Protein backbone atom coordinates (compact mmCIF):
# COMPACT_ATOMS: atom_id res chain seq x y z
CA UNK A 737 0.00 0.00 0.00
CA UNK A 738 1.23 3.48 -0.80
CA UNK A 739 1.97 5.70 2.19
CA UNK A 740 0.14 8.96 2.76
CA UNK A 741 -2.99 7.91 0.93
CA UNK A 742 -6.48 7.37 2.24
CA UNK A 743 -7.73 3.90 1.44
CA UNK A 744 -11.06 2.34 2.13
CA UNK A 745 -10.01 -0.95 3.72
CA UNK A 746 -13.26 -2.41 4.83
CA UNK A 747 -16.93 -1.87 4.50
CA UNK A 748 -19.77 -3.67 6.06
CA UNK A 749 -23.44 -3.49 5.31
CA UNK A 750 -25.66 -2.25 8.09
CA UNK A 751 -28.93 -4.11 8.80
CA UNK A 752 -30.73 -1.64 6.49
CA UNK A 753 -28.15 -2.08 3.76
CA UNK A 754 -26.08 1.06 4.23
CA UNK A 755 -22.32 0.99 3.98
CA UNK A 756 -20.23 1.33 7.14
CA UNK A 757 -16.91 2.37 5.64
CA UNK A 758 -13.53 2.03 7.36
CA UNK A 759 -10.62 4.08 6.04
CA UNK A 760 -6.88 3.91 6.63
CA UNK A 761 -4.28 6.60 6.33
CA UNK A 762 -0.82 5.10 6.54
CA UNK A 763 1.92 7.39 7.86
CA UNK A 764 4.50 4.58 8.15
CA UNK A 765 4.72 0.84 8.63
CA UNK A 766 5.93 1.09 12.22
CA UNK A 767 3.75 3.98 13.37
CA UNK A 768 1.16 3.52 16.08
CA UNK A 769 -2.54 3.62 15.21
CA UNK A 770 -5.00 6.30 16.15
CA UNK A 771 -8.72 5.65 15.72
CA UNK A 772 -11.06 8.49 14.75
CA UNK A 773 -14.70 7.55 15.17
CA UNK A 774 -17.90 9.38 14.35
CA UNK A 775 -21.65 8.97 14.57
CA UNK A 776 -22.09 6.19 17.10
CA UNK A 777 -25.43 7.94 17.51
CA UNK A 778 -27.35 8.43 14.29
CA UNK A 779 -28.78 11.81 15.21
CA UNK A 780 -25.34 13.33 15.89
CA UNK A 781 -23.97 14.57 12.54
CA UNK A 782 -21.08 16.56 13.99
CA UNK A 783 -18.52 13.74 14.35
CA UNK A 784 -19.08 12.50 10.82
CA UNK A 785 -18.77 16.03 9.48
CA UNK A 786 -15.49 16.65 11.32
CA UNK A 787 -13.95 13.37 10.17
CA UNK A 788 -14.97 14.04 6.58
CA UNK A 789 -13.43 17.53 6.75
CA UNK A 790 -10.25 15.94 8.08
CA UNK A 791 -10.30 13.39 5.26
CA UNK A 792 -10.46 16.26 2.75
CA UNK A 793 -7.34 17.72 4.33
CA UNK A 794 -5.56 14.37 4.31
CA UNK A 795 -6.30 14.03 0.59
CA UNK A 796 -5.21 17.61 -0.08
CA UNK A 797 -2.05 17.25 1.99
CA UNK A 798 -2.93 20.26 4.17
CA UNK A 799 -3.13 18.50 7.54
CA UNK A 800 0.54 19.02 8.35
CA UNK A 801 2.84 16.45 9.92
CA UNK A 802 1.15 13.16 10.81
CA UNK A 803 2.77 10.85 13.29
CA UNK A 804 0.05 8.22 13.56
CA UNK A 805 -1.44 5.75 11.20
CA UNK A 806 -5.12 6.62 11.18
CA UNK A 807 -8.14 4.39 11.13
CA UNK A 808 -11.23 6.44 10.35
CA UNK A 809 -14.85 5.44 10.73
CA UNK A 810 -16.82 8.59 9.87
CA UNK A 811 -20.23 7.01 10.38
CA UNK A 812 -20.61 3.91 12.51
CA UNK A 813 -24.40 4.14 12.56
CA UNK A 814 -25.74 4.84 9.05
CA UNK A 815 -29.11 3.31 9.89
CA UNK A 816 -29.59 5.73 12.77
CA UNK A 817 -28.48 8.49 10.40
CA UNK A 818 -31.18 7.49 7.90
CA UNK A 819 -33.82 7.18 10.61
CA UNK A 820 -32.57 10.24 12.53
CA UNK A 821 -32.42 8.21 15.73
CA UNK A 822 -29.76 7.95 18.39
CA UNK A 823 -30.07 4.14 18.23
CA UNK A 824 -29.41 1.78 15.33
CA UNK A 825 -32.08 0.04 13.23
CA UNK A 826 -32.61 -2.50 16.02
CA UNK A 827 -33.38 0.40 18.40
CA UNK A 828 -30.23 -0.25 20.39
CA UNK A 829 -27.90 2.42 21.73
CA UNK A 830 -24.56 1.45 20.17
CA UNK A 831 -22.59 3.21 22.88
CA UNK A 832 -24.17 0.99 25.57
CA UNK A 833 -23.88 -2.36 23.76
CA UNK A 834 -20.30 -3.38 24.68
CA UNK A 835 -19.68 -6.47 26.83
CA UNK A 836 -18.24 -4.62 29.83
CA UNK A 837 -18.32 -5.53 33.50
CA UNK A 838 -20.88 -2.74 34.05
CA UNK A 839 -23.15 -3.72 31.12
CA UNK A 840 -26.82 -3.02 31.68
CA UNK A 841 -29.57 -4.09 29.24
CA UNK A 842 -31.25 -0.73 29.58
CA UNK A 843 -29.58 2.62 29.18
CA UNK A 844 -30.95 5.74 30.77
CA UNK A 845 -29.63 9.19 30.13
CA UNK A 846 -31.07 12.61 30.79
CA UNK A 847 -30.89 13.70 27.13
CA UNK A 848 -32.56 10.87 25.29
CA UNK A 849 -34.38 8.94 27.99
CA UNK A 850 -34.45 5.18 28.06
CA UNK A 851 -33.07 2.94 25.35
CA UNK A 852 -32.28 -0.70 25.00
CA UNK A 853 -28.63 -1.72 25.15
CA UNK A 854 -29.42 -5.08 23.56
CA UNK A 855 -27.37 -8.06 24.62
CA UNK A 856 -23.65 -7.53 25.27
CA UNK A 857 -21.93 -7.17 21.90
CA UNK A 858 -25.07 -8.13 19.99
CA UNK A 859 -24.91 -5.50 17.22
CA UNK A 860 -22.77 -5.80 14.11
CA UNK A 861 -21.64 -2.18 14.53
CA UNK A 862 -20.29 -3.14 17.97
CA UNK A 863 -18.72 -6.33 16.64
CA UNK A 864 -16.99 -4.29 13.94
CA UNK A 865 -15.42 -1.94 16.49
CA UNK A 866 -14.35 -4.84 18.72
CA UNK A 867 -12.74 -6.62 15.75
CA UNK A 868 -10.96 -3.45 14.56
CA UNK A 869 -9.63 -2.78 18.06
CA UNK A 870 -8.29 -6.33 18.35
CA UNK A 871 -6.74 -6.20 14.88
CA UNK A 872 -5.11 -2.75 14.98
CA UNK A 873 -4.36 -2.46 18.73
CA UNK A 874 -4.71 1.34 18.58
CA UNK A 875 -2.48 3.48 20.77
CA UNK A 876 -5.23 6.09 21.06
CA UNK A 877 -8.88 6.51 20.24
CA UNK A 878 -10.81 9.71 19.62
CA UNK A 879 -14.57 9.22 19.55
CA UNK A 880 -16.66 12.22 18.52
CA UNK A 881 -20.17 12.80 19.82
CA UNK A 882 -22.48 15.76 20.42
CA UNK A 883 -23.91 17.86 21.88
CA UNK A 884 -22.71 18.17 25.46
CA UNK A 885 -19.94 20.67 24.61
CA UNK A 886 -17.21 19.01 26.69
CA UNK A 887 -14.23 16.67 26.65
CA UNK A 888 -14.49 13.38 28.51
CA UNK A 889 -11.99 10.52 28.69
CA UNK A 890 -11.54 6.90 29.69
CA UNK A 891 -8.36 5.03 30.56
CA UNK A 892 -4.96 6.78 30.70
CA UNK A 893 -5.99 9.80 28.65
CA UNK A 894 -6.16 12.67 31.15
CA UNK A 895 -3.29 14.75 29.77
CA UNK A 896 -4.34 14.34 26.14
CA UNK A 897 -7.94 15.21 27.04
CA UNK A 898 -6.76 18.29 28.95
CA UNK A 899 -4.82 19.51 25.91
CA UNK A 900 -7.83 18.99 23.66
CA UNK A 901 -9.96 20.91 26.14
CA UNK A 902 -7.45 23.75 26.15
CA UNK A 903 -7.26 23.94 22.35
CA UNK A 904 -11.00 23.68 21.73
CA UNK A 905 -12.14 25.73 24.70
CA UNK A 906 -14.49 22.89 25.65
CA UNK A 907 -14.79 21.91 29.30
CA UNK A 908 -12.78 18.93 30.56
CA UNK A 909 -14.77 16.52 32.73
CA UNK A 910 -14.00 13.20 34.45
CA UNK A 911 -17.32 11.78 33.33
CA UNK A 912 -20.47 13.06 31.68
CA UNK A 913 -22.46 12.98 34.91
CA UNK A 914 -24.62 9.91 34.34
CA UNK A 915 -23.77 6.21 34.08
CA UNK A 916 -22.55 5.07 30.69
CA UNK A 917 -22.88 1.33 31.10
CA UNK A 918 -21.53 -0.84 28.32
CA UNK A 919 -19.93 2.12 26.56
CA UNK A 920 -17.08 1.90 24.07
CA UNK A 921 -15.12 4.16 26.44
CA UNK A 922 -15.48 1.65 29.25
CA UNK A 923 -14.72 -1.31 27.00
CA UNK A 924 -11.64 0.15 25.28
CA UNK A 925 -10.48 2.85 27.70
CA UNK A 926 -11.18 1.51 31.15
CA UNK A 927 -11.03 -2.24 30.57
CA UNK A 928 -8.28 -2.31 27.89
CA UNK A 929 -6.40 0.79 29.05
CA UNK A 930 -6.32 2.34 25.58
CA UNK A 931 -6.26 6.12 26.03
CA UNK A 932 -9.68 7.22 24.79
CA UNK A 933 -11.06 10.72 24.49
CA UNK A 934 -14.71 11.39 23.85
CA UNK A 935 -15.10 14.78 22.27
CA UNK A 936 -18.61 16.10 22.73
CA UNK A 937 -19.06 19.05 20.40
CA UNK A 938 -21.78 21.63 20.79
CA UNK A 939 -24.92 20.77 18.86
CA UNK A 940 -24.99 22.10 15.31
CA UNK A 941 -28.26 23.49 13.98
CA UNK A 942 -26.99 24.69 10.62
CA UNK A 943 -24.18 24.29 8.12
CA UNK A 944 -22.65 27.44 9.59
CA UNK A 945 -22.59 25.78 13.02
CA UNK A 946 -20.85 22.73 11.57
CA UNK A 947 -18.24 24.91 9.88
CA UNK A 948 -17.66 26.82 13.13
CA UNK A 949 -17.24 23.57 15.08
CA UNK A 950 -14.67 22.42 12.53
CA UNK A 951 -12.68 25.62 13.15
CA UNK A 952 -12.91 25.03 16.92
CA UNK A 953 -11.79 21.42 16.74
CA UNK A 954 -9.29 21.48 13.87
CA UNK A 955 -6.26 22.71 15.90
CA UNK A 956 -6.77 19.97 18.51
CA UNK A 957 -7.19 17.33 15.82
CA UNK A 958 -4.06 18.35 13.94
CA UNK A 959 -2.05 18.65 17.17
CA UNK A 960 -3.13 15.11 18.03
CA UNK A 961 -2.22 13.76 14.59
CA UNK A 962 1.20 15.38 14.73
CA UNK A 963 1.93 13.95 18.19
CA UNK A 964 2.27 17.43 19.73
CA UNK A 965 -0.40 16.60 22.29
Ligand SMILES: [Zn+2]
Nearest residue numbers: 777780881882
Ligand atom coordinates in the same frame (compact mmCIF):
# COMPACT_ATOMS: atom_id res chain seq x y z
ZN1 LIG B 1 -23.43 10.40 21.18
